[in-house]
Amino acid sequence: xxxxxxxxxxxxxxxxxxxxxxxxxxxxxxxxxxxxxxxxxxxxxxxxxxxxxxxxxxxxxxxxxxxxxxxxxxxxxxxxxxxxxxxxxxxxxxxxxxxxxxxxxxxxxxxxxxxxxxxxxxxxxxxxxxxxxxxxxxxxxxxxxxxxxxxxxxxxxxxxxxxxxxxxxxxxxxxxxxxxxxxxxxxxxxxxxxxxxxxxxxxxxxxxxxxxxxxxxx
Numbered sequence: 759x760x761x762x763x764x765x766x767x768x769x770x771x772x773x774x775x776x777x778x779x780x781x782x783x784x785x786x787x788x789x790x791x792x793x794x795x796x797x798x799x800x801x802x803x804x805x806x807x808x809x810x811x812x813x814x815x816x817x818x819x820x821x822x823x824x825x826x827x828x829x830x831x832x833x834x835x836x837x838x839x840x841x842x843x844x845x846x847x848x849x850x851x852x853x854x855x856x857x858x859x860x861x862x863x864x865x866x867x868x869x870x871x872x873x874x875x876x877x878x879x880x881x882x883x884x885x886x887x888x889x890x891x892x893x894x895x896x897x898x899x900x901x902x903x904x905x906x907x908x909x910x911x912x913x914x915x916x917x918x919x920x921x922x923x924x925x926x927x928x929x930x931x932x933x934x935x936x937x938x939x940x941x942x943x944x945x946x947x948x949x950x951x952x953x954x955x956x957x958x959x960x961x962x963x964x965x966x967x968x969x970x971x972x973x974x975x976x
Contacts, residue, residue: 789973790941790966793948796922816841816920816946821877821906821913824889829875829904831946838970839873840963841940842954843917843925845880846892851937851955856896858960859939863903865964871944872967874903877916879925879936881907921948939963943970 791800794814803810820830840862844852859874866872878884884892889905892898898905907913917923921940941950941963950966952959 790943790949790969793922793951796918798922798951813947816942816948817916819912819916819920821904821908822886823904823906824886824893824898825900826886829906834873834875834942834946836944837871837873838944838967839875839942840967841875841877841921841942842938843877843879843913843923843936845878846884846888847880855937855939855954858954858957859903860897861960862964862967863897863899866967867899867902869971871971876903876905877913878905878907879910879913879917881910881913922951941966941970944974 789802791802792813793799794801794803803813816831818831820828823829840859842855842859844855859876863874878889884905884907886907889907893900893903893905914925917925917936921938923936923938923940925936937953937955939952939954939960940948941952943949949970950963952963954960
């Protein structure tokens with residue numbers, strides 16, 4: 759009888775330890791990490807951590823959107839946004855990315871604090887009239903989803919230095935591509951990196967935006 763009691767007690771202790779472990783799961787369950795370096799390694803940093811104030815932020819920028827409006831980093835302060843890089847004539851990954859960005863736009867259609875920012879990597883071809891036509895054809899909502907153009911140098915620098923997006927030329931076409939969507943929080947910090955061609959990743963992105971909004975409320 760004592761032997762059986764010992765086994766039962768051991769089992770109970772094991773269960774309790776497992777339950778305790780479940781209660782102490784990583785912060786990733788309820789909060790999003792920060793991406794602080796070009797290696798895009800996720801880091802969970804608490805607000806009282808000594809490195810919190812020096813977390814990587816998106817640099818100031820100024821571009822022109824499809825409505826001929828100047829769009830600057832100040833327009834995104836205090837807001838959540840999704841950034842990506844594309845070009846109008848792209849027929850490979852861009853149509854899928856456009857469809858998935860439309861899903862994000864629809865999911866937060868009535869939320870003025872969630873925006874999308876698509877940078878053209880062929881600014882010499884993607885003029886404002888071209889971007890306007892592209893927006894009209896694809897249901898891009900003005901004020902919600904900004905398609906921006908500017909100097910090639912500024913856009914490529916922003917991609918690599920701010921968003922850690924590596925714009926590499928396709929070996930077949932020679933054209934620059936990136937399937938990456940980057941989630942930016944209200945303080946211009948990177949909180950998520952996703953494959954914009956994958957439905958699963960895009961759904962995760964939509965859910966992660968909701969997590970960011972909850973965190974800002976809390």
